Amino acid sequence: MIISKKDIPAFLDGLMAEYRVFAPVKTGTYTMFQQLKAGAEAVLDYSNTKIPPKGILFPQSEKLFTYSLTGEGAKVEEVIDAAQSVVFGIRPCDARSIALLDNVFNNDKYQDPYYLTRRANTVLVGVGCNDPCSTCFCASVGSGPFDTAGLDLLLVDTGEAYVVETVSEKGRELAAKAGLTAAGDAAQAAAARVKEEAAVTSAVSTDGLKAKLDVNFYDGIWDLIHEKCLGCGACTYSCPTCHCFDIVDDATGTDGCRIRNWDSCMFPLFTMHGSGHNPRTSGKERYRNRVMHKFKYFVDNFEAVACVGCGRCINNCPVNLDIREVLADIRGSEARLDK
Amino acid sequence: MKNPYLPLPMKMVKNFTETEDKLIHSFTMEFLSEEDEKSFAYLPGQFAEVCVFGKGEAPFGIASSPTEKGFLKFSVARVGVVSTAMHLMEDNTMIGVRGPLGNSYPIERLKGKNTVIIGGGFAFTTLRSLATYILHPDNRGDFGALTVIYGARNPGLLLYKDELKEWEARSDINLVCTIDRPVDGWDGKVGFVPTVTKEVAPPADENTIAIICGPPAMIKFTMPVLEELGYKPEQTIMSLENRMKCGIGMCGRCNVGGKYVCKDGPVFTRAELNQLPNEY
Amino acid sequence: MQNITNLVQDAAKKLLEDKTVDLVVGFSGGSLPLRSTPCFIRTPEDTAKLVWDLSCENNLANYLRKKNQKIGVVAKGCDTRSIVALIKENQIDRDKVYIIGVPCSGMVDRNKVEQLLEGKELLEITRDGDTLALKGKGFSKTAGISELLHNSCRSCGHPNPVLFDQMIGEPVAAGEVDTFADITEMEAKAAADRRAFFTDQFSKCIRCYACRNACPMCYCEECFVDCSTPEWIGKTIDPQDSMLFQIGRVFHLAGRCVDCGACERACPMGINLTLLNRKLVKDVKDLFGAEAGLSLDDKAVLDTFAPDDPQPFLVKE
Amino acid sequence: MKSLLEYAGVEEGRVNFSWVSAAEGGRFAELVKDVTEKVKDLGPNKGLIEKRIEV
Numbered sequence: 002m003i004i005s006k007k008d009i010p011a012f013l014d015g016l017m018a019e020y021r022v023f024a025p026v027k028t029g030t031y032t033m034f035q036q037l038k039a040g041a042e043a044v045l046d047y048s049n050t051k052i053p054p055k056g057i058l059f060p061q062s063e064k065l066f067t068y069s070l071t072g073e074g075a076k077v078e079e080v081i082d083a084a085q086s087v088v089f090g091i092r093p094c095d096a097r098s099i100a101l102l103d104n105v106f107n108n109d110k111y112q113d114p115y116y117l118t119r120r121a122n123t124v125l126v127g128v129g130c131n132d133p134c135s136t137c138f139c140a141s142v143g144s145g146p147f148d149t150a151g152l153d154l155l156l157v158d159t160g161e162a163y164v165v166e167t168v169s170e171k172g173r174e175l176a177a178k179a180g181l182t183a184a185g186d187a188a189q190a191a192a193a194r195v196k197e198e199a200a201v202t203s204a205v206s207t208d209g210l211k212a213k214l215d216v217n218f219y220d221g222i223w224d225l226i227h228e229k230c231l232g233c234g235a236c237t238y239s240c241p242t243c244h245c246f247d248i249v250d251d252a253t254g255t256d257g258c259r260i261r262n263w264d265s266c267m268f269p270l271f272t273m274h275g276s277g278h279n280p281r282t283s284g285k286e287r288y289r290n291r292v293m294h295k296f297k298y299f300v301d302n303f304e305a306v307a308c309v310g311c312g313r314c315i316n317n318c319p320v321n322l323d324i325r326e327v328l329a330d331i332r333g334s335e336a337r338l339d340k
Numbered sequence: 341m342k343n344p345y346l347p348l349p350m351k352m353v354k355n356f357t358e359t360e361d362k363l364i365h366s367f368t369m370e371f372l373s374e375e376d377e378k379s380f381a382y383l384p385g386q387f388a389e390v391c392v393f394g395k396g397e398a399p400f401g402i403a404s405s406p407t408e409k410g411f412l413k414f415s416v417a418r419v420g421v422v423s424t425a426m427h428l429m430e431d432n433t434m435i436g437v438r439g440p441l442g443n444s445y446p447i448e449r450l451k452g453k454n455t456v457i458i459g460g461g462f463a464f465t466t467l468r469s470l471a472t473y474i475l476h477p478d479n480r481g482d483f484g485a486l487t488v489i490y491g492a493r494n495p496g497l498l499l500y501k502d503e504l505k506e507w508e509a510r511s512d513i514n515l516v517c518t519i520d521r522p523v524d525g526w527d528g529k530v531g532f533v534p535t536v537t538k539e540v541a542p543p544a545d546e547n548t549i550a551i552i553c554g555p556p557a558m559i560k561f562t563m564p565v566l567e568e569l570g571y572k573p574e575q576t577i578m579s580l581e582n583r584m585k586c587g588i589g590m591c592g593r594c595n596v597g598g599k600y601v602c603k604d605g606p607v608f609t610r611a612e613l614n615q616l617p618n619e620y
Numbered sequence: 621m622q623n624i625t626n627l628v629q630d631a632a633k634k635l636l637e638d639k640t641v642d643l644v645v646g647f648s649g650g651s652l653p654l655r656s657t658p659c660f661i662r663t664p665e666d667t668a669k670l671v672w673d674l675s676c677e678n679n680l681a682n683y684l685r686k687k688n689q690k691i692g693v694v695a696k697g698c699d700t701r702s703i704v705a706l707i708k709e710n711q712i713d714r715d716k717v718y719i720i721g722v723p724c725s726g727m728v729d730r731n732k733v734e735q736l737l738e739g740k741e742l743l744e745i746t747r748d749g750d751t752l753a754l755k756g757k758g759f760s761k762t763a764g765i766s767e768l769l770h771n772s773c774r775s776c777g778h779p780n781p782v783l784f785d786q787m788i789g790e791p792v793a794a795g796e797v798d799t800f801a802d803i804t805e806m807e808a809k810a811a812a813d814r815r816a817f818f819t820d821q822f823s824k825c826i827r828c829y830a831c832r833n834a835c836p837m838c839y840c841e842e843c844f845v846d847c848s849t850p851e852w853i854g855k856t857i858d859p860q861d862s863m864l865f866q867i868g869r870v871f872h873l874a875g876r877c878v879d880c881g882a883c884e885r886a887c888p889m890g891i892n893l894t895l896l897n898r899k900l901v902k903d904v905k906d907l908f909g910a911e912a913g914l915s916l917d918d919k920a921v922l923d924t925f926a927p928d929d930p931q932p933f934l935v936k937e
Numbered sequence: 938m939k940s941l942l943e944y945a946g947v948e949e950g951r952v953n954f955s956w957v958s959a960a961e962g963g964r965f966a967e968l969v970k971d972v973t974e975k976v977k978d979l980g981p982n983k984g985l986i987e988k989r990i991e992v
Binding site for chain 1: 654
Binding site for chain 2: 023065066068070074077079081092105108109110111112113114117118180206220244245246247248249250252257258259261264266271272273274275276278280281290293294297298299302
């Protein structure tokens with residue numbers, strides 16, 4: 002199928018009659034995913050949004066339930082968002098991150114109804130990257146500029162129009178509803194050519210990385226790697242696969258609600274016990290855990306690296322602690338398992 | 341889809357000051373209906389998130405045993421927002437409980453075996469649940485000999501004093517309580533848990549399992565003693581504590597290596613822990 | 621700049637060879653254009669990594685607190701002011717730091733570059749005198765360096781190190797005395813307009829606390845924003861909470877903030893923190909004539925009391 | 938504090954400070970009365986930010 006670029010605003014306006022539509026919108030010097038008020042707001046020739054779109058399915062602050070206390074008991078009402086949504090113009094790396102998050106919110110024992118309900122009711126329409134940034138290393142972590150993991154539809158930019166590839170049944174339905182026309186052979190060929198030409202310039206070798214992480218927990222390299230880290234949450238909040246959260250109450254009188262907020266493993270209080278004991282005492286342990294979680298623990302649990310190579314942590318870090326360099330250093334480190 | 345974040349409303353019927361220093365209170369909570377109770381089927385070793393509406397929720401090991409019907413019991417030290425609110429709570433207040441969460445002590449594995457329970461301080465809660473479970477007339481025949489070694493700084497800090505007295509009188513449990521320093525009026529053992537364990541714990545054989553729960557210093561010094569007595573890592577069972585929020589393996593903070601204490605634990609064998617980093 | 625880089629390297633090399641220090645904290649080339657990065661040098665050979673350029677923007681005073689080693693630090697004017705302030709608060713032992721002072725003519729603001737390039741990606745820079753050539757895929761632009769400097773650098777009144785053991789290069793001419801024109805302009809606006817401005821700024825906040833962590837003066841073991849008993853501030857991304865956090869932080873920095881701008885530079889979301897923080901810097905200067913971190917001898921301004929301290933805040937009776 | 942809060946958009950007059958000695962009971966009462974009236978006139982607090990977001 003195919004859709005002309007000039008038809009995109011009208012196409013989005015059409016979708017908005019039935020769905021909440023989220024797309025990248027220009028805000029200041031960067032782009033952010035926002036709910037559209039008009040189809041014309043969407044920009045598709047962006048590099049990466051400042052903050053990933055994971056917040057559409059897993060908001061930074063989210064009400065879990067409200068309650069009110071009565072003399073007899075407590076009335077608890079869950080707040081589940083079941084609206085139909087379309088995320089338009091999501092990059093393949095971000096879509097892949099959502100496929101990875103599915104593992105977390107639907108684990109071997111529990112299901113998270115907030116995330117999973119939104120996930121079931123959301124169609125992800127991706128746009129491939131003809132021109133990846135210098136910080137994009139998606140191709141090194143099992144993804145690529147036209148990866149379809151997690152997507153329902155993929156748009157390939159061929160200049161005047163997008164060639165639309167169907168990835169899932171959900172995507173097929175959406176395309177059929179919107180009445181997209183079939184793409185001719187020439188357009189198909191153009192799309193294939195674009196895919197071939199797009200090159201990811203940045204690479205980080207991950208050969209043997211997992212094997213090294215299996216054995217280097219006690220290596221001295223961890224004392225050095227985190228040294229310049231300030232311990233803020235810029236990397237975790239701009240990471241599409243980070244999923245840690247905190248749960249707090251907000252109440253006035255007998256009524257209140259329980260809220261969950263994104264949290265960061267880089268903060269000291271994240272793991273602090275009530276007794277004051279902290280299993281991850283310093284920045285060293287916290288940074289090690291972050292790297293281990295993404296490149297070892299997640300692999301052990303779900304057979305995939307919890308990094309999609311979007312490069313946001315590289316751009317957003319206030320001290321330029323570059324994960325590509327960290328991984329290269331780790332690959333060169335010694336094995337040390339003794340405590 | 342069952343929502344694992346929703347608390348079950350319960351009535352806290354008794355707020356009881358457990359220790360002489362008043363830092364630990366035990367709370368008895370009643371289910372509001374039989375259905376609620378049925379939905380909360382648990383085993384010794386599991387924990388639950390107790391929620392004080394308006395303050396938040398915090399995880400505590402369940403101190404009651406599933407053989408005790410109609411209520412749940414928790415023993416809670418006053419450390420944070422939720423536990424402080426609980427300590428100040430009057431009897432018959434509404435409270436929420438979310439669970440049961442986590443795995444349990446390996447009841448099936450313990451059947452037909454001799455069990456040594458070693459506890460220190462106020463980490464005796466889920467151990468009390470296990471001992472009570474084993475001692476119940478319906479279950480006692482399924483298990484072998486039961487030894488319980490329980491230490492505290494002084495007699496006033498022992499939890500469940502009335503019950504300890506009852507246990508002492510029974511012939512189907514060997515209870516050894518110990519305190520750190522001699523005090524007038526105490527005719528039990530005096531000495532730290534590791535030393536006492538060395539004296540009274542049965543040497544390990546194929547048929548014995550040790551379950552240990554207590555403050556880090558006690559664990560650190562008891563482990564070598566158990567090794568000396570011949571307990572293999574597979575025969576030594578521990579219950580971990582880490583800071584938790586969700587209790588269902590999603591919020592990310594309680595991990596020890598790739599395992600989540602809330603979802604994959606809190607009960608691990610020493611052999612399993614040897615494979616993991618020491619972040620607990 | 622190349623010249624200064626060499627001098628910094630030589631100085632660091634000598635310090636490590638003499639064993640005057642165990643470690644030198646400086647800057648090395650980063651992984652992105654216009655992005656030098658803090659680095660930790662332990663051997664004389666490694667000093668070749670050190671650089672000095674237009675993007676040494678981090679405040680290295682952050683890495684000196686409560687250390688047991690003797691540390692050499694490459695420090696700009698603002699870094700040395702932070703060091704002075706931290707020595708006065710007993711966070712840094714003067715005998716354990718060796719300050720390699722570098723006069724600073726300002727650091728380039730990547731947000732301004734991004735704005736100039738309209739979001740296109742910068743891949744390469746070359747410097748030619750007072751201008752920078754900015755290159756990317758299929759474009760090239762030049763701009764005067766002075767236009768691209770951080771706001772905090774443009775208003776900087778103390779570009780030369782105020783405390784040092786060794787000075788590299790020639791002192792630069794101090795800019796004009798800071799007139800706080802930006803703050804005066806903001807003060808002149810209607811309350812509703814100011815409120816609207818800050819609401820807009822703080823609705824961008826993601827509560828990552830990069831501002832706090834990048835600030836050398838924000839070193840509390842437990843920050844008031846993290847405290848749960850009592851919970852001073854909500855933890856959601858409500859702009860009201862985010863702003864109250866920043867206002868609280870600004871208060872805690874009253875009379876201590878050296879106006880280095882590290883907080884604003886660290887913000888990944890490009891929030892204008894300067895307009896809030898500098899208000900209090902201005903108030904402290906206007907009311908008490910004091911500026912933080914200039915001398916080891918002054919007492920901290922809010923630690924002193926004089927019967928004739930101005931008190932314009934009192935209720936009119 | 939007054940200066941910064943008002944700068945950040947809190948209405949003028951909502952934040953008030955004064956020194957009152959423990960011996961000045963009468964003056965304290967007067968002041969509190971004045972300030973209470975002043976704040977009543979301002980009406981409900983619009984806050985630093987007028988509307989809280991829905992989470």
